[in-house]
Amino acid sequence: MDCEAARDVLWPPERPRLAEGVVVEARRHVKDCASCRDYFAQDRLLLDAYGRLRREAAPESLRERVFETLARERSRGSEGRLGEETRPGGGGRPGGRGGSSSRARRWTIAASAVLAVVAGTAGIFLATRPSAPVEHADMFVEDYLRRAVAEDRIRSSDPAEVTRFLTRELGLALELLRGSGLVLAGAEICLLEGRRGAMIVYEKEGRRIFHYVVPHADARPRDPVMSARLSAGEDGVSPAVVVWSSASTEQALVGALEPSELIRLARGVAGGG
Amino acid sequence: MPITFEELASREIDTLYQGAVFLEAGDEGAAEDLVLTTLARAFHIYRRSSPDDDSGRWLEGRLALEFRGRAVPGPADASDALPEPVYAVGVEVRGLPEASAEALYRGAARVPAAARVALWLVLFRRWSYDDASSLLGLDRAELKDLLRYRHTLVAVLLRRNGAPGDAAQASN
Numbered sequence: 001m002d003c004e005a006a007r008d009v010l011w012p013p014e015r016p017r018l019a020e021g022v023v024v025e026a027r028r029h030v031k032d033c034a035s036c037r038d039y040f041a042q043d044r045l046l047l048d049a050y051g052r053l054r055r056e057a058a059p060e061s062l063r064e065r066v067f068e069t070l071a072r073e074r075s076r077g078s079e080g081r082l083g084e085e086t087r088p089g090g091g092g093r094p095g096g097r098g099g100s101s102s103r104a105r106r107w108t109i110a111a112s113a114v115l116a117v118v119a120g121t122a123g124i125f126l127a128t129r130p131s132a133p134v135e136h137a138d139m140f141v142e143d144y145l146r147r148a149v150a151e152d153r154i155r156s157s158d159p160a161e162v163t164r165f166l167t168r169e170l171g172l173a174l175e176l177l178r179g180s181g182l183v184l185a186g187a188e189i190c191l192l193e194g195r196r197g198a199m200i201v202y203e204k205e206g207r208r209i210f211h212y213v214v215p216h217a218d219a220r221p222r223d224p225v226m227s228a229r230l231s232a233g234e235d236g237v238s239p240a241v242v243v244w245s246s247a248s249t250e251q252a253l254v255g256a257l258e259p260s261e262l263i264r265l266a267r268g269v270a271g272g273g
Numbered sequence: 274m275p276i277t278f279e280e281l282a283s284r285e286i287d288t289l290y291q292g293a294v295f296l297e298a299g300d301e302g303a304a305e306d307l308v309l310t311t312l313a314r315a316f317h318i319y320r321r322s323s324p325d326d327d328s329g330r331w332l333e334g335r336l337a338l339e340f341r342g343r344a345v346p347g348p349a350d351a352s353d354a355l356p357e358p359v360y361a362v363g364v365e366v367r368g369l370p371e372a373s374a375e376a377l378y379r380g381a382a383r384v385p386a387a388a389r390v391a392l393w394l395v396l397f398r399r400w401s402y403d404d405a406s407s408l409l410g411l412d413r414a415e416l417k418d419l420l421r422y423r424h425t426l427v428a429v430l431l432r433r434n435g436a437p438g439d440a441a442q443a444s445n
Contacts, residue, residue, distance in 0.1 A: 012399045015399075042423070043396070049376065050377060052377075057287050059301075059305070062305045062309065063286060065305070066308070069312070070312070070316055073316055073317070194280060194282075195283070
């Protein structure tokens, strides 16, 4: 067996192989051939160098650009609803970090007291399967905590304007919450576990309620339930978390309201998102 | 469970970015554009995968094709001469200091774009010869010709790590 044949048989070297005759012969050749030993040693050298490169994660700015672009492409194709993943042909105009015509204004979230309380909680569950126990809703709370300077947000109490913003950014025709004393304050785009979603902000009696909506084509409808890990209301200030999902979205309400009130609000829109 | 394209992109974006930086010989801006374009185009032809499909590998192929389609010929493409093998005679490769990513980029810059694609797929992403040939529309011999440019990468890495002068230099 010559060098080329031996190297072909043993490529890639880390792949498990049955000790068949040709494999045994190739390994014997490499063992006795300085050139082939150099060849595979160089392979390790190159992999080692590439391994250093692999420690570099994609920049956050790139991730944002990618998901912004995908959201726009999806909304153009789906016309306000989540459409098919499959589309004919190629193309697709790559988007940069350009803004839309109604660019978001800066939003200052004066929720330090609530943030401090939420940061001290153990964790929150999010139900992901109808028959499974309520699991973690940490991704909603994590985004809630780390949100500081952000783009792609709108500050408006006009439901029509906020709805247009959400439709444009997410491709969703979303039903907003309705409740006595509930005032719409605006919305912003968020990224939760790699999925682009929205956080709609309401105010009631000086307290803020955050309605998270994350498109998820494989979501299974579930009724609103309170997070099992947080006993909301016992300490008086701990925010409650109510989670539910429709056929195309996962949703949550987070806010310093009575759990029963959050569930009532959630049931008002459950199944409509 | 079939996943959405966004979930796939989120899972694979680091791998794609790392590959793009190599393909673009360390130019991070160009690498970001390459990844963005690749994912934007792939979105329109993605089919919800079954658990048996390797969607990550599919995206790697898309990245390779996107790069090959847009690559502008550089100095490394000017020569038709294939590099000569580098024999690290008398040099214990394992004893060399750790090779840096920057050295790899410099090596990549010396390699023709078509060869860079082949090297990335086969050498670093461990594609089989058959799969790489099929993707790139090459026969096995053509692919192997491109893979000989690994000697250029090795030569740069060895030189960067102070290899003795008796190591034959690859032609550039």
